[in-house]
Amino acid sequence: MKFVRGNTSIPIPEVFHYCTDKSNDVGVPYILMSKASGIALAAHDWQAQRLSSPQHTLQTQPRKTMHHDDRMKVMQQLGYYSSQLYQLRFPSIGSLFEGADGAFGIQQCCSPGHLFEGRDSIQEITRGPFTSSREFYTSLVAALQLHAEQLSMGHHLFMAPIPVPQEYTNISDYLLATDSWNDFAILGGKVESSENRLQYSITGHFLRDAIIPLLTGEREEQGAGFPLCHPDLSDQNIFIDEEFNITCIIDWAFSFTVPPAQLCTAPGLPHPRDVVTDPRLHDAYRDGFSYDANADRDSFSHDAHTCVQSNPLPRDWNTGAAISRFLRIVYMDSLQDYHHLEALCALCFDGKPFDLPSILSRQALTPDAINLRELLAADDDPQELTRRRDTEYFQAVGPTRLAVARKLTLAYERNARFVADYRLWKWVGAVYRSSLESCVREDCYRLESRLRGRTTRQVELAA
Numbered sequence: 001m002k003f004v005r006g007n008t009s010i011p012i013p014e015v016f017h018y019c020t021d022k023s024n025d026v027g028v029p030y031i032l033m034s035k036a037s038g039i040a041l042a043a044h045d046w047q048a049q050r051l052s053s054p055q056h057t058l059q060t061q062p063r064k065t066m067h068h069d070d071r072m073k074v075m076q077q078l079g080y081y082s083s084q085l086y087q088l089r090f091p092s093i094g095s096l097f098e099g100a101d102g103a104f105g106i107q108q109c110c111s112p113g114h115l116f117e118g119r120d121s122i123q124e125i126t127r128g129p130f131t132s133s134r135e136f137y138t139s140l141v142a143a144l145q146l147h148a149e150q151l152s153m154g155h156h157l158f159m160a161p162i163p164v165p166q167e168y169t170n171i172s173d174y175l176l177a178t179d180s181w182n183d184f185a186i187l188g189g190k191v192e193s194s195e196n197r198l199q200y201s202i203t204g205h206f207l208r209d210a211i212i213p214l215l216t217g218e219r220e221e222q223g224a225g226f227p228l229c230h231p232d233l234s235d236q237n238i239f240i241d242e243e244f245n246i247t248c249i250i251d252w253a254f255s256f257t258v259p260p261a262q263l264c265t266a267p268g269l270p271h272p273r274d275v276v277t278d279p280r281l282h283d284a285y286r287d288g289f290s291y292d293a294n295a296d297r298d299s300f301s302h303d304a305h306t307c308v309q310s311n312p313l314p315r316d317w318n319t320g321a322a323i324s325r326f327l328r329i330v331y332m333d334s335l336q337d338y339h340h341l342e343a344l345c346a347l348c349f350d351g352k353p354f355d356l357p358s359i360l361s362r363q364a365l366t367p368d369a370i371n372l373r374e375l376l377a378a379d380d381d382p383q384e385l386t387r388r389r390d391t392e393y394f395q396a397v398g399p400t401r402l403a404v405a406r407k408l409t410l411a412y413e414r415n416a417r418f419v420a421d422y423r424l425w426k427w428v429g430a431v432y433r434s435s436l437e438s439c440v441r442e443d444c445y446r447l448e449s450r451l452r453g454r455t456t457r458q459v460e461l462a463a
Helices: 002-007 068-086 133-150 171-186 194-216 279-289 314-331 337-348 356-364 367-377 383-397 399-414 422-462
Strands: 015-019 030-033 088-090 095-098 104-107 226-229 238-240 246-249
Touching: 002 095, 068 088, 068 226, 068 238, 068 246, 068 279, 133 194, 133 314, 171 383, 171 399, 171 422, 194 314, 194 337, 194 356, 194 367, 314 337, 337 356, 356 367, 383 399, 399 422
Parallel strands: none
Antiparallel strands: 015 030, 088 226, 095 104, 238 246
16 A cells, blocks of 8 residues: 555555554554545445336445446546556566565465465465466466365356346346255255366366466566556445545555556456446546556656556457456356356457357366366265255245256256356246246136135025
């Protein structure tokens, strides 16, 4: 934060004092800094369209309205501030630390992909500093594979992307889709299964062998250096005033230097895991990036290794879009890993046709994958324990949902091309609604028949 404050015009809190370990009177690491001015962007609704229902809402306190021009303004400012970071370069990829003499230097990389989700406990992960983009991305793939082999998979089921609100037009359909996804994922313990872990591992092999060479090119520019990046530009960490001017950006704890093209993509909002799908927002970010940031540099200290004065090339923006998808996969901080891999392949293969299920199926037949499958299967939960968990869950949600989950699981196990995504859940929802309507019609018919019979009986008695 001290470096950014001294070398850019990015509005961040002033650091008065800090300690990175427990060797202080407080007994815990701390940072004492000025209060962020303005209000968090999270007070406004970044999403252009919300699911609506007369009886339900996805949030208890409605956020303030945010118009498209407001989003454009915020994104353009983020592009401008990113352009300043883009031009401050360091000789390697890693995290920035201040020495006892006040000088800044690069040490081990504290990126989310190297530390988050329990990865800090895996000693085998290489954390740099890294001298090339390829070395850095390869370490992230290795971290993904080690995660899949050793840590909890959380909510990640590779062949079953989690439903997201943007895929549905109303809350009822969205909630039905999430219920159906839960049923499918829980039956048989799919998420923590060796088969799911293997999917992530072979995805890592594919990323390493086929994708990373396309992200880094045949050779990297010598001496180009690596700029600093803020990895968590969420709506909770961006503060604005009433006119949507950015007044403060906080939470720089896990910032690190990156390959330059990594800054050449609009940050996901409201959360970094989100993907900006509106091309106008990408254009706004890029417009902000093209502003002459060097004009504001006269009073800065230039503590970086070097300061370049150039804008990204067109290919850098294409690479940046691909890198954003790549990072969402290897960080395991997204909801739809399979779809991110699809999008990544489309970007890297320049629109050429590809068959992702076939690619992954072939990867699963390699000797290394076969050996890994056996090793991972040895750690699967006993079938008795899995069945007991299934019984407890489906006793609570009902036999109909169990029957549907079983049929989908059968298709999943027999078809390597089976992907349980929004298309499946919309079909399941239509089946549920059709069955419900049929039951309602049948109940109405029975009720009407009873009423007719009762009326006839009353007429007979009256006669």
